[in-house]
Amino acid sequence: xxxxxxxxxxxxxxxxxxxxxxxxxxxxxxxxxxxxxxxxxxxxxxxxxxxxxxxxxxxxxxxxxxxxxxxxxxxxxxxxxxxxxxxxxxxxxxxxxxxxxxxxxxxxxxxxxxxxxxxxxxxxxxxxxxxxxxxxxxxxxxxxxxxxxxxxxxxxxxxxxxxxxxxxxxxxxxxxxxxxxxxxxxxxxxxxxxxxxxxxxxxxxxxxxxxxxxxxxxxxxxxxxxxxxxxxxxxxxxxxxxxxxxxxxxxxxxxxxxxxxxxxxxxxxxxxxxxxxxxxxxxxxxxxxxxxxxxxxxxxxxxxxxxxxxxxxxxxxxxxxxxxxxxxxxxxxxxxxxxxxxxxxxxxxxxxxxxxxxxxxxxxxxxxxxxxxxxxxxxxxxxxxxxxxxxxxxxxxxxxxxxxxxxxxxxxxxxxxxxxxxxxxxxxxxxxxxxxxxxxxxxxxxxxxxxxxxxxxxxxxxxxxxxxxxxxxxxxxxxxxxxxxxxxxxxxxxxxxxxxxxxxxxxxxxxxxxxxxxxxxxxxxxxxxxxxxxxxxxxxxxxxxxxx
Ligand code: F6P
Numbered sequence: 001x002x003x004x005x006x007x008x009x010x011x012x013x014x015x016x017x018x019x020x021x022x023x024x025x026x027x028x029x030x031x032x033x034x035x036x037x038x039x040x041x042x043x044x045x046x047x048x049x050x051x052x053x054x055x056x057x058x059x060x061x062x063x064x065x066x067x068x069x070x071x072x073x074x075x076x077x078x079x080x081x082x083x084x085x086x087x088x089x090x091x092x093x094x095x096x097x098x099x100x101x102x103x104x105x106x107x108x109x110x111x112x113x114x115x116x117x118x119x120x121x122x123x124x125x126x127x128x129x130x131x132x133x134x135x136x137x138x139x140x141x142x143x144x145x146x147x148x149x150x151x152x153x154x155x156x157x158x159x160x161x162x163x164x165x166x167x168x169x170x171x172x173x174x175x176x177x178x179x180x181x182x183x184x185x186x187x188x189x190x191x192x193x194x195x196x197x198x199x200x201x202x203x204x205x206x207x208x209x210x211x212x213x214x215x216x217x218x219x220x221x222x223x224x225x226x227x228x229x230x231x232x233x234x235x236x237x238x239x240x241x242x243x244x245x246x247x248x249x250x251x252x253x254x255x256x257x258x259x260x261x262x263x264x265x266x267x268x269x270x271x272x273x274x275x276x277x278x279x280x281x282x283x284x285x286x287x288x289x290x291x292x293x294x295x296x297x298x299x300x301x302x303x304x305x306x307x308x309x310x311x312x313x314x315x316x317x318x319x320x321x322x323x324x325x326x327x328x329x330x331x332x333x334x335x336x337x338x339x340x341x342x343x344x345x346x347x348x349x350x351x352x353x354x355x356x357x358x359x360x361x362x363x364x365x366x367x368x369x370x371x372x373x374x375x376x377x378x379x380x381x382x383x384x385x386x387x388x389x390x391x392x393x394x395x396x397x398x399x400x401x402x403x404x405x406x407x408x409x410x411x412x413x414x415x416x417x418x419x420x421x422x423x424x425x426x427x428x429x430x431x432x433x434x435x436x437x438x439x440x441x442x443x444x445x446x447x448x449x450x451x452x453x454x455x456x457x458x459x460x461x462x463x464x465x466x467x468x469x470x471x472x473x474x475x476x477x478x479x480x481x482x483x484x485x486x487x488x489x490x491x492x493x494x495x496x497x498x499x500x501x502x503x504x505x506x507x508x509x510x511x512x513x514x515x516x517x518x519x520x521x522x523x524x525x526x527x528x529x530x531x532x533x534x535x536x537x538x539x540x541x542x543x544x545x546x547x548x
Pocket of ligand 1: 153154205207208209210211214267269354
């Protein structure tokens with residue numbers, strides 16, 4: 001394991017942060033005529049422009065130097081070498097290996113994990129092909145026409161995003177795919193409302209095969225099948241599992257040939273590249289699934305080999321660290337200007353916050369810096385008519401990440417031009433704002449009254465930072481590369497804070513506490529005497545309401 005020190009800002013960087021916090025972005029553009037060019041980074045057809053951030057090329061270069069001193073390159077190498085970077089769980093971090101076509105062995109604990117991954121991948125492709133050709137049949141002999149993906153968190157958000165992003169708009173026929181994550185019975189009921197049990201297959205995606213929500217939904221699905229098929233029908237034919245817990249999937253009644261394993265070293269929020277991606281292969285076809293993995297692998301190669309100062313995930317992590325820690329901007333808004341990427345903010349929320357929402361270092365000491373800022377967002381242009389008012393004139397300054405495909409996946413050029421123009425205009429408006437003088441002149445030009453309040457209400461202060469990420473047309477390869485870019489950025493951010501981005505122990509306590517509460521609500525158990533009076537009263541109130 002490489003030696004590692006967290007990124008500690010030097011006094012001169014802290015002074016630069018203080019100055020940049022109050023320097024208008026307009027002044028920075030005036031000061032450096034080549035600012036836009038010097039703060040734009042490219043990889044293939046991706047273009048990332050940090051010129052509207054409160055940063056300078058010199059600051060970025062200094063941060064890259066500190067990252068190098070802190071050992072980031074050695075950690076990147078250790079990631080790709082399959083070292084056990086997930087120290088708190090004693091596991092390697094293997095999602096990059098899942099998209100690596102190399103046949104060179106990658107040995108973990110004496111086993112070539114790459115060979116095992118290849119085998120699973122060919123089983124995934126075979127199963128997806130069989131389903132796609134209508135050759136996979138259920139218990140009655142009817143071909144499977146619909147797949148329902150049951151999973152939550154990382155077992156849901158990644159495949160759901162990819163399928164939503166890449167399903168052709170004009171697709172007719174083929175296998176229908178839907179997703180159910182929530183244990184709210186309404187979610188599964190709605191998904192099943194129009195489906196024929198004889199032609200429906202469930203993919204139970206759960207690394208642990210012990211997540212309560214997913215198992216409860218899988219059991220409800222099994223009951224729905226049993227009720228809808230003939231007596232004694234083999235409901236097991238309607239299930240596929242993607243899991244690291246093969247024994248539990250078998251105990252659930254899933255046939256061994258329908259259990260697609262994944263390695264323990266693949267974290268839930270990185271699992272779309274594993275057998276969990278079987279749903280992607282069914283929904284989009286094997287060539288698109290392969291292109292997705294290929295795009296991610298291309299980004300992996302860049303991350304593994306590019307110098308830190310021009311390494312896109314590293315530079316994005318450094319700029320994010322600068323915003324969150326040097327400038328104290330404690331939120332990030334992600335605004336994809338593509339309907340295909342509407343689910344990206346939710347996906348990134350889990351990726352960033354489950355990875356880097358931590359308060360102790362890898363060694364168990366309290367972190368010295370604040371860690372991941374809150375992340376939220378929504379698709380543009382819709383967001384402009386919702387929360388952008390707050391971004392422009394609210395009292396909080398929040399960096400925005402505009403994600404903009406340059407070319408439409410389909411549809412006419414004029415509407416796409418309007419879409420992109422809106423993204424660029426929003427970033428410009430945030431950066432430059434609108435002064436009282438400009439407002440007054442505009443109002444006067446329109447012959448409108450211009451008292452002080454009318455002017456003040458219209459002023460946009462500007463100097464609100466953003467990054468613009470231009471992408472090529474959204475296709476499988478581009479999306480794969482984009483997701484890998486954010487994965488690696490998240491990894492590097494974790495390194496800079498000295499934390500382990502690959503565990504998520506914070507989610508466990510609530511799961512433990514929910515057990516006895518659920519039992520008390522159904523009358524099958526009692527609350528522990530130590531339960532606080534507030535929770536006890538609320539649970540009792542709900543129990544009474546449910547009994548009525
Ligand atoms: O939310 C916590 C979590 O452990 C995530 O990390 C994971 O993606 C999700 O639950 C689902 O877990 P599993 O795939 O084991 O069902």
